[in-house]
Amino acid sequence: MAERxxxxxxxxxxxxxxxxxxxxxxxxxxxxQNEIPEYMSWRLPEEGGTFxxxxxxVAAINMLFGAxxxxxxxxxxxxxxxxxxxxxxxxxxxxxxxxxFYTNIVRGGPGLGNIAPSQGDYFQATRxxxxxxxxxxxxxxxxxxxxxxxxxxxxxxxxxxxxPTMMLADGILGQMMEPVTFEFDPIDPSTLDLPDWALRxxxxxKRRVIKSYDLRPGKMEQWNFRLEKKYDExxxxxPRYEAVNIDDADIILTGYGTAARxxxxxxxxxxxxxxxxxxxxxxTLWPFPKSVFREVRDKVExxxxxxMSLGQYVEDVKLSLNGRSEIYLHKRPAGGIPTGEEVLxxxxxxxxxxxxxxxxx
Amino acid sequence: MEKVVFEQTKGxxxxxxxxxxxxxxxxxHRLVAECFMELGVQEKxxxxxxxxxxxxxxxxxxxxxxQGAHGRGPAIATGIKRCRPDRLVFSYQGDGDLASxxxxxxxxxxxxxxxxxxxxxxxxxxxxxxxxxxxTTLLGMKSTTSPSGRTVEANGxxxxxxxxLAALDGPVYLERVSVDKPxxxxxxxxxxxxxxxxxxxxxxxxxxxxxxxCPTDWHLTPLQAIEKIRKDxxxxxxxxxxxxxxxxxxxxxxxxxxxxxx
Numbered sequence: 001m002a003e004r005x006x007x008x009x010x011x012x013x014x015x016x017x018x019x020x021x022x023x024x025x026x027x028x029x030x031x032x033q034n035e036i037p038e039y040m041s042w043r044l045p046e047e048g049g050t051f052x053x054x055x056x057x058v059a060a061i062n063m064l065f066g067a068x069x070x071x072x073x074x075x076x077x078x079x080x081x082x083x084x085x086x087x088x089x090x091x092x093x094x095x096x097x098x099x100x101f102y103t104n105i106v107r108g109g110p111g112l113g114n115i116a117p118s119q120g121d122y123f124q125a126t127r128x129x130x131x132x133x134x135x136x137x138x139x140x141x142x143x144x145x146x147x148x149x150x151x152x153x154x155x156x157x158x159x160x161x162x163x164p165t166m167m168l169a170d171g172i173l174g175q176m177m178e179p180v181t182f183e184f185d186p187i188d189p190s191t192l193d194l195p196d197w198a199l200r201x202x203x204x205x206k207r208r209v210i211k212s213y214d215l216r217p218g219k220m221e222q223w224n225f226r227l228e229k230k231y232d233e234x235x236x237x238x239p240r241y242e243a244v245n246i247d248d249a250d251i252i253l254t255g256y257g258t259a260a261r262x263x264x265x266x267x268x269x270x271x272x273x274x275x276x277x278x279x280x281x282x283x284t285l286w287p288f289p290k291s292v293f294r295e296v297r298d299k300v301e302x303x304x305x306x307x308m309s310l311g312q313y314v315e316d317v318k319l320s321l322n323g324r325s326e327i328y329l330h331k332r333p334a335g336g337i338p339t340g341e342e343v344l345x346x347x348x349x350x351x352x353x354x355x356x357x358x359x360x361x
Numbered sequence: 362m363e364k365v366v367f368e369q370t371k372g373x374x375x376x377x378x379x380x381x382x383x384x385x386x387x388x389x390h391r392l393v394a395e396c397f398m399e400l401g402v403q404e405k406x407x408x409x410x411x412x413x414x415x416x417x418x419x420x421x422x423x424x425x426x427x428q429g430a431h432g433r434g435p436a437i438a439t440g441i442k443r444c445r446p447d448r449l450v451f452s453y454q455g456d457g458d459l460a461s462x463x464x465x466x467x468x469x470x471x472x473x474x475x476x477x478x479x480x481x482x483x484x485x486x487x488x489x490x491x492x493x494x495x496x497t498t499l500l501g502m503k504s505t506t507s508p509s510g511r512t513v514e515a516n517g518x519x520x521x522x523x524x525x526l527a528a529l530d531g532p533v534y535l536e537r538v539s540v541d542k543p544x545x546x547x548x549x550x551x552x553x554x555x556x557x558x559x560x561x562x563x564x565x566x567x568x569x570x571x572x573x574x575c576p577t578d579w580h581l582t583p584l585q586a587i588e589k590i591r592k593d594x595x596x597x598x599x600x601x602x603x604x605x606x607x608x609x610x611x612x613x614x615x616x617x618x619x620x621x622x623x
Contacts, residue, residue: 023444024440024443024444026440050443050444052439052443052473054436054469055465055466055468055469056465058433058436058465058466059433059436059439059465059466059469060436062429062430062433062436062437062440062466063436063437063439063440063443064440065427065429065430065433065436065437065440066409066427066429066436066437066438066439066440066441066442066444067440067441067443067444068440069427069437069440069441070407070441070444070445072444074440088430089430089433092429092430096427199407199425199426199427199441200407200425200445200448201402201404201405201406201407201424201425201445201448201449202404202424202425203404204371204403204404204423204424207423207424207425207426208425208426209419209425209426209427209428210426210427210428211410211419211426211427211428212428213416213428
């Protein structure tokens with residue numbers, strides 16, 4: 001189990017899902033995530049699972065809707081335009097409380113965009129993504145090793161709360177090779193109890209129904225409030241984050257995924273020069289780890305947000321800081337990848353009073 | 362002593378159906394339910410309800426049910442069946458659902474020969490939304506989105522689903538039937554039962570297309586609607602078997618031969 005291997009991010013998340021008990025995958029080709037369905041096409045049959053190359057992303061997500069309704073651990077993956085197509089199905093899963101797991105290996109957009117790494121789908125991921133009032137749990141790995149190990153947590157939370165979970169990564173994380181250790185023993189899903197809600201073919205007096213509609217007056221409003229209660233519990237219990245050097249920081253760099261690694265390296269370089277730089281990185285983008293920002297907002301004057309999009313992630317930072325600190329923003333959309341040196345240079349300027357990158361309240 | 366010759370199937374719940382007078386859905390619901398009851402698989406059946414007039418199917422069928430997105434029944438059925446291959450899985454769909462928004466899912470589940478059954482209600486109209494043109498609306502037929510009648514120039518030709526799917530290698534059983542008279546209802550039940558039997562035998566994709574009357578959106582009385590099935594629909598959508606397994610064909614020939622001899 002503790003064997004260390006070299007893996008591509010896309011293969012790591014696929015293998016991680018299989019080890020976490022995934023036995024059904026449906027997907028449609030799109031760059032830069034193709035290694036995921038390719039890997040699943042031979043790996044799942046080895047475990048007695050099912051791989052289907054679907055006719056479209058729309059069909060794939062609805063195959064998951066069916067497969068998860070009978071209690072199977074399921075997965076789909078895609079990249080930005082394909083994830084847009086899946087959103088209707090995700091909304092149905094959210095309403096019907098089906099525990100699906102999916103990944104978005106984000107590429108540049110809008111439109112067909114390009115196949116370069118991007119973080120342009122942050123709003124779509126963290127605000128539900130499809131129609132209606134719902135949320136999904138969103139994990140943002142920054143290493144290949146995290147891509148390998150997060151699926152287990154994603155399935156645990158998905159089944160615990162009956163909620164879709166997603167992994168939001170990008171083309172760099174998907175394509176890069178890094179050393180990986182799987183930190184858990186493979187889960188044999190046949191040893192897990194079938195959840196009571198799962199369809200199976202029931203006795204008529206206990207027949208099971210899974211649906212996402214209620215036309216009776218007031219009932220859908222109640223349904224939404226029931227979902228909200230669950231979302232509130234998740235907001236309270238499940239935020240995850242990483243915070244480094246925040247106690248003595250004059251400035252905190254913050255970003256998620258690939259941008260978090262850039263922030264980390266800028267911090268390491270800056271600390272060598274004696275700059276008091278800290279770093280916060282959300283691991284879950286929803287629920288957003290507001291509390292860590294709230295803890296430090298009265299102690300740290302400046303926050304510097306780095307994101308590979310046009311000011312999406314910064315909005316959650318803003319909401320968490322609530323006007324109590326200055327916020328600076330560096331944006332690199334649709335294939336622009338900041339370097340540690342670039343971010344450090346900007347950090348120096350900000351610390352010396354340059355307001356060019358400051359974000360208005 | 363009285364002899365019971367007919368009773369309500371336990372394959373349906375007691376919830377009153379909301380269908381309009383003269384609508385074919387209620388009859389077909391009963392037939393589907395009778396079939397899974399007579400095959401003894403009620404507790405092994407998982408049905409998929411559509412979007413449209415029969416959106417409440419999950420309330421009527423007395424078995425496990427899931428209600429999905431418009432057009433996606435075959436994809437949902439695929440997901441369920443691949444994970445629970447020993448269950449009877451049927452997707453109940455109308456013409457807009459199956460042949461328009463869900464055309465890709467219909468074609469590809471048939472192409473893959475998924476071991477599922479599609480119960481396809483063809484009434485040539487969008488009923489639930491108020492009578493818009495369907496992919497199966499006949500030429501000249503009026504609807505709220507073809508108010509002067511469907512024309513080739515504006516709307517193209519109606520789709521014949523059984524003929525279309527018969528061009529693929531995947532389907533195992535395709536039959537078009539109707540519910541315009543008692544004999545046709547009996548035939549429809551036989552078709553549904555055969556489709557379920559083929560599925561339980563693990564043979565692959567089965568679809569039963571049922572021409573069904575919609576008096577409300579055709580703006581006809583129930584009797585006139587039945588007449589329209591015979592006069593207009595059946596000529597364009599000929600009834601019959603469009604695909605069946607080779608051994609079924611052989612069995613039929615042998616039966617005919619035996620009958621001739623005797």
